Amino acid sequence: MIYLDNAATSWPKPEMVYCKLLETIRSGGGSYGRGNHRMASRAGDLIFEARRLCGQIFGFSNPNDVCFTSNGTEAINLALKGILEPGNRVITTRMEHNSVTRPLQKLGKYGVEIIKIDTSPEEGMSLDQLERELKSGAKLVVCNHISNVTGTVNPIAEIGELSNKYGALFLVDAAQSAGNKKINVEEMKIDLLAFPGHKGLLGPMGTGGLYIRQGLVLNTLKEGGTGMDSHSLEQPVWGPQRYESGSLNTPAIAAMAEGIRYILDETIESIEKKESRLVVQLMDGLEKLDGVRIFGPAKERSRGSIVSIQLKGYDPSEGAVILDEAFGIAVRSGLQCARDAHENLGTLNGGGTIRISPNYFNSEQDIQHCIDAIESMCGKG
């Protein structure tokens, strides 16, 4: 099997991720913040180390500025619902994942005003339009760093600068960039960074997190036992525990930390470089084929490790099934849970696209095999 569906979840994981997951769950009970025995203390050490590594990879210095969630979607929900109140204005793009558009749609019903600004699959969010809208006032700007459909890279440093200039908070959905594109929340003036742990960070499923800039206190999405301030009927006000009610997924978070350690050792730069090379190879190969339509930025531009295509004569889902069954290649088809992005792309009613998403563990041979398979399907094989 050639796995080219890393934008859904990455596979394989570095060996240490598997080892740490198993070692942590085998070696003892103990729940983070619950209990004063050595197993619970060890859970505390593991969680703190994971927070520290998140700070290292995302550029913040206080490990307690990140809370852990069960996935990126939960982190986005927490950020949006933790910040936005009826009457607030929020600015977003026309290229968001349903993890952003659907919570916003719901908040819209409660009186939050949602502005969706023009977004080009080539360049991302229009900065001119963003500035015009910011001048009318906004509580929050939210967008993805990289589109999960086209790989389009939003100019997040510029968006952060503008948001900051006009007093709006800036939330970034890093689902497709955490671990494979450089992110520095302080330099990029990001107030809230939502990320999954099981994609680019190479951790297990069931992990994710939200960086919250110091000083911001969000409304909570869930309340319950936090292992601290148990005396009170209210959630603690400070500390990541405010947002982490219930038992944390310690073994998976400890394993995600090993994923981050692996990335820091390899360096983000070398990961990005290799993925870019594979993407260019893929696009080079596909561009030569009749019947292949490639969406998103031109080959010369920066893009995430995502290439969405349509094949003449194939419904995207049918195309993906053939790639799997006849060629042993795993890709994702359809709308990729991103309604607005496909509407913007004009592919909403055409069955979406076939999305090919290699990562650092793929080889040039994998990509060539994929190109050859698609060539066969286009009748040139």
Added chain:
Amino acid sequence: MIYLDNAATSWPKPEMVYCKLLETIRSGGGSYGRGNHRMASRAGDLIFEARRLCGQIFGFSNPNDVCFTSNGTEAINLALKGILEPGNRVITTRMEHNSVTRPLQKLGKYGVEIIKIDTSPEEGMSLDQLERELKSGAKLVVCNHISNVTGTVNPIAEIGELSNKYGALFLVDAAQSAGNKKINVEEMKIDLLAFPGHKGLLGPMGTGGLYIRQGLVLNTLKEGGTGMDSHSLEQPVWGPQRYESGSLNTPAIAAMAEGIRYILDETIESIEKKESRLVVQLMDGLEKLDGVRIFGPAKERSRGSIVSIQLKGYDPSEGAVILDEAFGIAVRSGLQCARDAHENLGTLNGGGTIRISPNYFNSEQDIQHCIDAIESMCGKG
């Protein structure tokens, strides 16, 4: 290390739980509901099998009546916020965990009326008072099955009967009973059952779920990608996917299913019987010691596998540290994230209790070692 903190999280797990976790994460990518390649299909099969086993252990026939959450607390939050609206009346006890009291406290601020009825550490919720309050009308009754502080067993079949009679929905927090006490949602007239996966069900952390009786549609706690109805800006209305936005924690859920399979093989009855025997042995031993105060039901009554004590001359947290450091015994001290229960017990301002919670994997020797340790601490050693 003798692990007697199973009410926080169970340890060890059955061997198959470790194996399934590792096998699932190692053997392929693929995210439930995302993609049409064989790895994604396999994730779908694993999730469906886990839903089916939940139905088997909790007595419901449609596997799609359960949605998975990251822990029990999330399931409770989803149930409470998914059902209750301003102006609704909710009845609960004075022995709840913060996972119930804190979300209720928040809902109270939004106009939900909260009635906390008398609850005896011996017998649980007062059925007389419950009926009186139900006569005044209520949208929901919520209580734990077993107290996480005292092991008190609530008469949930009777509570279900009464709630049903007066048209109130019934939500059970099964944090301390799922997997070690018989639960049948249909027979017990339970409309919503919230459970963790990493305690009595013997699964990994990061798992839990909410059974939702057919026909009930809850407001969602999170929205986002669901792998279905992606075309719409709204969440799907039917199916567990409505409540499962974002990538599901497939490997851990598949491993939890192995925990359930283990329990079904051993039978709940034999697990309950062994745990009861260990609890009686523990109470027998502790009752003989001067300076030990035991809370909760008398030895003759049914109780969960939880014994809370105070030791004369020791602050509970200090006592727990000594048990760990000098005797290698892991227990939990303090308030166990259950403010109301300790207030009801009169232990809120005394530093709470030392909670000893054995499970099926403990031996009589473990219990004897614990009794001996406490005897030493009481100056009789």
